[in-house]
Amino acid sequence: MEGDLAHIGAGLAAIGSGAAAIGVGNVAGNFLAGALRNPSAAASQTATLFIGIAFAEALGIFAFLVALLLMFAV
Amino acid sequence: MASDTTAAEGSSLVFHPMDQFIVKPLFGDGAVGMFTITNMTLWLALAIVAVIALLVLPTSKRAIVPGRGQSIAELTYGFIYKMVEDICGKDGIKFFPYIMTLFMFIVSANFLGLLPMSFTTTSHFAVTAVLALAVFLTVTILGFVLNGAGFLGLFWVSSAPLALRPILAIIELISYFVRPVSHSIRLAGNVMAGHAVIKVFAGFAAITVISPVSVLAITAMYGLEILVAFIQAYVFTILTCVYLKDALHPSH
Amino acid sequence: MATETKDIVSACVDSYGSAVGMPQLCGEWMGNQIFWLVITLVAIFLILSRVALPRIGAILAERQGTITNDIAAAEDLKAKAVEAEETYNKALADARAQAQAIAAEARAEIQADLDVAIAKADAEIAAKAAESEAAIAEIRAGALDSIQAVAKDTAGEVVAALGGQADEAGIAGAVDARMKG
Structure with a gap:
């Protein structure tokens, strides 16, 4: 049960990668606009x-x- | 019938995306001791061979008009040299061999890791952590040796309002100590994630219907990984230069 | 499975040879990894700083030097070419001036010769003219004398025919008087 919760948590944490993708896209897009x-x-x-x-x-x-x-250490 | 095939396919769908990262002894079985020659040793040695093949052998003729191999060596040299000069300034040039070492190692290890059946050394946190900690320690020690206590001015943002400065100092301090973490995990994470994803797609290839899609996906990911292999080496190197600049010129 | 006989070699790898958890977080390999990594890095650093980088740097510097030398040589040659052109132009101008001088000299010489010849011719003409005039004057004088003699003779005959005694001296005086008249 604990491991299942950890997996759910891992999935939730992976949302952060999407947020980072937005940030990176922002940087690159603004650079392109300026360039x-x-x-x-x-x-x-x-x-x-x-x-x-x-x-x-x-x-x-x-x-x-x-x-x-x-995923792996908890 | 349908449930049978599903079960059969289900049993054939075995994912071991992380098995490619296992360190095992190259000769015989047994535990991996401190000095055991492992598959990692082999691929690190191949990285050295790659560096020699890229930079030493093609330049042995010292031609004034360069051939193909020599052009690559010269372009690599010029690329990193210019990066160091642009970011660190003239007094950063003496760290050029150090930065070149990092870049050449990461680039060759990344690209060697893209060979099928290879072992990707840069996907291991132990490897990238050593690289990042080496940079972190170099920068910190160098900063204090060159600037003394003035290096602490890095955390004291003098352009900010006085009331904000202590808060900013804490933030700067945290970001300073987080540097080696992000520096190392960025490289290892990118490389590892790409390779693991390729392995996952390869696992899907066991299903006959999906296998063409799977092969296409692997091809696409492989192309992306080639890009990532270079860009991560570039980013690692350029961040090393930026951190080094902080040690050489700590004022913002 | 032969898990009982085959001892598990690692806490990170199960008996099937698969990874347990993340191989990257397996602590027992890290010493080995770091050991070999440090050796690799030192090797690459030595290769680069001792062999590769000085060599490539030397090649680039040498090429830069060669290019600079070539550019300098080219500029030198260009300067020489300009100099040669100037020399040529100068020689040409000199030759032209000399030619003009020679032409002027020749012209002056010819003019002088011409002048001398003209003067000589003038003198000759003048001499001839004077000679001719003298001859004419002589002839004229001779003619007058002849006329006088004829007139005296004629006058003497005319007087004799008329029956008079011709006085030689009177006739001569009268003719002379008439001739002067």
Whole structure:
């Protein structure tokens, strides 16, 4: 029973990955919008784009980590 | 009839998506000790071979007009060199071999892991945690050695209103210590998740009707994994550069 | 299954060889993994920092140097070409000026010769003219004398025919007077 609850919890935690996907999409979309307005500045900002994506994704990774821990470690 | 086939299919549907990550001794059976030569040792050694094959062998001719292999080596060199120079500045160049090591190891391990039947070393938290902790310790020690107590200014956001600063300091401190966690789990998680998903799709291929879809899905995931293999190495490297910049120039 | 005889080698792998839980979280492998990983990283670092990176850096620097040298050489050659063109133009201008000078000199020389010749011709013409004039004057003088003699003779005859005694001196004086008239 406890294991079942942990599985449900893991599934709930996986929702966090979807939230992170929204965040990453936001970052990338806004970058694209900005890059199309000023294409000359886009190349110099790709590093910033990846850093922003990485930070947004980090929180999704925590959700993933929680899911993993619930699945396998609890 | 229908229930029979379902049962038969049900029994053939065995998922072991995590079996590909098992570390086992390469020669004979037995426990995995500290110095046992395992399948992981083999694939780490192949990563070294890949690095040599990519960067050392093609450049042995030292041609002024580069061939194909030498061009790849030079492009890789220029790519990481420019990244380090752009983000860390001129004084970050002395860490270039260190960052290049990280990048080359992760890239070759990721791509070697994409070979069928291979063992993906970067999917293990033990591996990525060592890499991330190495970066974290380097940055922290370097920051204090270079800047002394001034390195703590990283957490004291002087551009914020005074009342907010202690709260921001706590947030900055937490985010600083979370860095190695996210740094390592991002890489291992991405690689592991992709490989596990491919294995799950492969498990579905046991059902005859679904198998074409399954093969298509595996192909698509494989393409995505090729992308992920490079992008995660790139992200790991670029974040290492960003963290290193904090140690070299701690002021925001 | 032979689970009883085959001892379970690991807490992370069951007797079927499948993973128990996540292999990534299996603590008993971590020492081994970290050991081999550190060896790998050190090996890659040594390979890169001792062999690969200095070599690629040297190749890139050498290429940069070659390109810079080539550009410098090309600029040098270009400067030389410009210089050669200037020299050529200068030589051409010199030759042209010299040719003009020679032409002018030749013209002056010819002019001088011409002048001398003209002067000589003028002098000759003048001499000839003077000579001719003298001859004409002589001829004219000779003619007058002849006329005088004829007139005297004629006058003497005319006087004799009329029956008079011709006085030689009177006739000569009268003719001379008439001739001067």
